[in-house]
Amino acid sequence: MVNRFSLISAAALAVVAVALMMAGASSDDQAPSCDVKNVRITGENVALLEAVGGGEADENFGKLYALKVEKAEDDAGNCLDETLKGRILCYAPTKSAAALLSGELKGKVTVSGKLAGGSVLVVESAAAAEAKTDEGKDAGDSGDEWEEIGVKTLSQQQVI
Numbered sequence: 001m002v003n004r005f006s007l008i009s010a011a012a013l014a015v016v017a018v019a020l021m022m023a024g025a026s027s028d029d030q031a032p033s034c035d036v037k038n039v040r041i042t043g044e045n046v047a048l049l050e051a052v053g054g055g056e057a058d059e060n061f062g063k064l065y066a067l068k069v070e071k072a073e074d075d076a077g078n079c080l081d082e083t084l085k086g087r088i089l090c091y092a093p094t095k096s097a098a099a100l101l102s103g104e105l106k107g108k109v110t111v112s113g114k115l116a117g118g119s120v121l122v123v124e125s126a127a128a129a130e131a132k133t134d135e136g137k138d139a140g141d142s143g144d145e146w147e148e149i150g151v152k153t154l155s156q157q158q159v160i
Helices: 004-024 048-052 095-102
Strands: 036-047 065-074 088-091 107-116 120-128
Touching: 036 048, 036 088, 048 065, 048 088, 065 095, 065 107, 088 095, 095 107, 095 120
Parallel strands: 088 120
Antiparallel strands: 036 065, 036 107, 065 088, 107 120
């Protein structure tokens, strides 16, 4: 039996190849751009076929995920939103991208890595993005420190 990660890797590699061909097919008189930038991107980890409005999904390769960009910056902190916001980036099939590719890490995520050719993301690290409320606090922070005091005694009373 073929390892599931191998199947996902093969499918992701095929998606990356198609994305690179499409990026290079936009202009016949120029060579495809393969510049590599270190980036930090926050966005939604979405099912690839659903995001692009594709057809019926294959049971092995139809569950691949990609990153829909909401916020992007390079390693110098320069904002890249004007060129990347709203775009869908495919993940290169690496071990560090396995949880993203398979959809284990869903929803809003922050990914650090290398952006190759403007459409392929080689993931170095990924984590769930921190949700913020309107006031800039973390979503789970109610501002009441009393709720954070742990119970440390056998009588189940809080110790101050």
